[in-house]
Amino acid sequence: MTRALHRWPGLVAALLVTLLALSGAALSLFPAAERLAAPQAEAGLTVAELSGRIAASHPGLEQIRRAPSGRITAWWFADGQPQSAVIDPATGLDAGSADPNPLQRWLTGLHRSLFLGDAGRMAAAAGAAAMLLLSGSGILLVARRVGGWRHWFARLRGPLSGRLHVEIARVAVVGLVLSSATALWMSASTFELLPDGASAPVFPAEVSGATGMQLAAIPALQALPVAELGSLSLADPADATDAHLLKTSAGSGYLDQGNGEMLSWVALSPWQRLSGIVKMLHTGRGAAVLGLLLGLMALGVPVMAATGGVLWLAARRARPRIRGNAPAARADTVLLVGSEGGTTWGFAATLHAALTAAGHSVHVAPMAGFDPARHPQAARFIALAATYGDGAAPSSAKGFLDRLAQLERAPEAPLAVLGFGDRGFPAYCAYAEAVAEAARAKGWPQLLPLATVDRQSPQDFARWGCDLGQALGRPLELVHQPVVPRTETLRLLSRRDYGAEVQAPTVILRFARPRPTPWQRLTGQGLARYRAGDLLGILPEGSAVPRLYSLASGAGDGFVEIVVRKQPGGLCSGQLCDLAPGDSVAAFLRPNPGFRAPRGRSPLILIGAGTGIGPLAGFIRGNRRRRPVHLFFGMRKEDSDFLYREDLAYWQEQGRLARLSSAQSRGPQPHYVQDALRRDAAEVAALIRQGAQVMVCGGRDMAAGVRAALAEILAPAGLTPALLKAEGRYAEDVF
Template sequence: MTLSIWRYSHLILAVSSSLFLLVASITGVILSVEPINNKLQPYSISNAEGLSLAETLANINARYDDVISVSQDQNGFVSATVIIDSKNESFYIDPITGDKLGPIIEKAPIYQFATNLHRSLFLKTPGRLFIGLASLLLFFIAVSGIVLIAKRQGGIQRFFSSVVRENYAQYQHVVYSRIVLIPIVILALSGVYLSLLRFQLIPETFITHEIDFDNLQEEPLLDYTNFELLKNTPLSELRDIEYPFSEFVEDYYLIRLKNKEVLLNQYTGAPISEKKYPMVTLASEWATVLHTGQGTILWSIVLGLGSLAVPFLMFTGFAVYFKRPKTNIKNTVPKEKARFVILVGSEGGTTLQYAQLLHSQLLALGKKSYLAMMDDYTTFKSMEHLVVITATYGQGEAPSSAIKFETLLKKHIQKQPYHFSVVGFGSTSYPHFCEFAYETNKLLQTTPKANALIAQVHTVNDRSFEAYTNWATAWGNLVGLNIRLTKPTKLAEKSHKSPFIVLEKTEAQDMIDDTFLLTLKNTNGAQANSGDLLSIVPGSGEQERLYSLGKLDDNIFTISVKRHPEGLCSNYLLQLEKGTTFSASVVANKNFHFPKKAKKTVLIATGTGIGPFLGMIRSNSRKNEIHLYWGGRTEDSLKLYKPFIDNALESGSLTTFIPAYSRTQTEKKYVQHLIKQDGEQIAKVLRKKGCVMICGSIAMQKEVLNELQSICNRYLKKDLSFYQNRKQIKMDCY
């Protein structure tokens, strides 16, 4: 009886998973060739492993002026991403000489096809589920096969003894099963693990760093080649290094090693934060290597032979038993009139642009699609599909266009059932990655009439178009639509272009910070306000760059620009002469417009973030209280804006101006220090329904928000989110 149970279990498991295992095994054989082919490429440099990271970076930096990152893949090939002729280029390099060896290996079409088929049967999420289950069944097939062989052979101790030959199929089935047993078990278990990871049944952990920006030091200044970590770490330990984005001390080297991640002060070389990778991360990497053979020829051959054995074992097994075909079922589900409603939660407009791609595709397919912000949620009489595409603000909170969504969702209950899907945009650089998207998903799961089309939130890190289009394709498959998003090269074309003429331009070389002001006139009278965005496409095929507008007069605007040595758009703007006309688009950014009803406003900016505030201050004809806090490097940094500031103070359109300088020889101050210093006054502004507006870097925003939270706790006895929800906190940071 026990033998029959094991035998029928083996049979049922094999029959039920046969088709998927056949596809997975055949594609597995194809994919086993890829790591072998990659490993044989001429990009491996002998004796390079003995180099230290300091020596490696010195060799690379000597050849290239602008290095963004250096990486090492599973094959030991070292690559670099550098800026050459204003464009990012990535290629393999010789870490000893810094010479370019060749382009980054691209996945050949046959491997791409095999990968997609192997992972999901082209069914995306449902297909991944089938393959994951097939991997689990393969493990159970192997276990039941071990039991059957052990019983057949007379015990586990005789497992590898001679096999009695009854017929060809039986004999070959047993013999080859024993040979490939270990690779098959490893393939199955690693496949199950990766599937569990994919469906988040195994929690994926992320390293988070806590940085005390106030205590970052610039002295003692050391050359990076003398950094202890770089000197004492061999190249063989490297995953990748990301160079500091700027010369500010708040930016650092991000170094990922085999077993840990380190943030390194770019001036002193002191570790700012060091975190070891959690076991889940290391286990996931091992599972990937064991399942794919990446970086090793020998194991790839073993995996290839193991995968090749699966169809053979299926053939011989079904020669003894029988086989069964697959079944495949596909479901198609196509406001007042809209069947598809796309809601967007966006802080700066980027998420909206991605949502517009899907919206446009639906319209092109003849579908009735409606695009709106999350705060515009209402009753949609014909809605069958709701898609929420949202960013996350601050500490896992709603972005500015989604603050009222939870209230509106509870208020407007749809009369008809509908399916929903949630896509989260964010960056893993921040601890609350896509948290608002997850909260939105939970909220919808408890909403009457709402049914999840895709159970899991799909996350898009750092605006990855590939990650977004992968979701869109999968979502389209689920609703019966052929969604194929094309990566936009001119996002600004979504808005009407307007001619702008250059009225005035300062020179960047006259400023210590390499910044300059452009005064522009919109010659066709298109409406815009301070805080709206100017979308500029510097060249054919290039993506848009966004600059925050300051409105000085009717159709007269200013933008503040920092020139980057290899920056395509900043150098394009710098070369424009007085009287030159160019085309650009105005992108509305109403969530960052100056508050009309506030009697008191606090403006907080660093560097070029002051740009939109220049226009807001100029338009303060009522002489309402405006307090401007601005952070720069030195007093020389203020020269560009000082005439405007002095004039505004004299006219009364600006009440107070408080600067902070972070590069002075005496007391170094950041703008957050000013906020802390004037906490009681800022609390009074919020208490009297005033507004705080922030424009500048994300790093500055984080520090300022921390101080505002402390101010709210100390003086107002409320959480910062209370004022954010009342739109008393407005931000446009980058």
């Protein structure tokens, strides 16, 4: 049993564990390097003295932060531009760049999430769990092999691979246990499975109303050694109601900027203190020597993985397969699948079963792995291609067009392309069209003209199956049952109605957030984690095809909110607009990473019309750091469908929304959102030159008008919406 517990995690997770170990070993060098390079504060230096020195040389100072290595970093504004630098605490002057090391950032992304977001974080946690299981079972196996714990370092006999495997294991196992156990703790904390969330102090209800007290004169800072500082975020001197936020190794609190009084304080909980120690042990930040030792021990993992593979004479196999999938080399029909959410694989399975029943040898594979050399007996290729976002390749088709372009010549076996999409979106089957066009340009023979399936329609699929059967010379009946996504029940809390006067009934629906189970928190299933801009799928009664609505809320808001306009004859919108508080709907979450508010402090320009304000309102609501957000919103009439009017005014008061420009399309002087952009062209161009990011949500005609307006505005600067999009600074959610 112990050997099996050691063997299978090692076989399955060898590559993942090796990758995590090597990236962790590389990362262990940076805390030590940072400790050596960072100017250290002299003994006895207080935060008051430090902040006074920095403030004197950095007008517009906003924040001071101390890293566990002792490095002091400051952020400030100069000429309207955010600045940052590493600070010499002895002088308060700049001592170096605060820009993150690109290699360190890349390694951190690899180590934490494999660049796969939450799915990658879960994979990394699984790798840590496998490493912990391997370490525990390995300890038992080594003890058994050497004859007990007292002979732990006894001389070994046997093949070199076996000796090397055990020699490294019994030296490195302590470090591997510590690293994997702390990694699991940090993963549990990331997925909110531990009660160690940050306890924020209550913002004071009353302040002195004064401003301008020197930082060096604040008593709390005079009594605080720099070694205990976490960060000091300074209040806005122009806002007498604002306060300084101080974070230390003991807790955090607000300080009055007028008299220096501690207005509120929250001490770290035992869980938070313990999590801080765990983080130090795992990362080496604050314990650089320990980090180097753990990194050195982690270097033994790839050697143990290789020697373990030799001992076990096994290979990893972790590729999902369709039942009865023919070998690639012997298949006469090859189905290439490009899918994002997984539904296209269901159509591929139906087609695979029908063609197999008709006597064909069928192989199904992702488009991303396309290689004609793997299919020497192929008589035909069939590509089932969905479209992601604004015409992009879905996840299982990435790289297909590049592979096709690199071929010296196209395959002789003909190709049929079937696109999957939703006609309600402007980029309907755009990726399938790109595949068909690239195939024609390459000279790939055509088995059938390009065809499409709208909204997972079984009827469209069946009609195309008849055409395919005629091309193959035998009847082919495709009876596909769409897989209904697993849904959760959402109960309506409240509704706000608009638009009746302009014959465009619109409602803001707020649902109670279902309480996620621990498993959902860990796996991200259901509505455990979501952000404004993600999509909420609603299954209307009497239909198996969901409708998607952009979320106007995030999980941190504690509710699920969407904006719905009643469409003439619309099945789903009609049912949603008829809901009353207390009613329920079946829904599921579909992440939309291509349309999420980017992180950072750069300005954000939000442009929307009608129900397109939904996700934009969610971005503003979530702007707790008060980055500059400028909203351009188009409506029909201000007194009828000014969605979120009261909320927007409140968010402006809070500083979450810097500026609101609205446009009315009905009235004496019709004015559209693109007209509002042209009216403020100089400011829009200046914001974009400063690094602003643009996000557009609404109908396709509005989006086209916005692109045209921005092209005019940005032309003098040599910029275009397409260029901004290539830089990751322009995103659309168009319907």
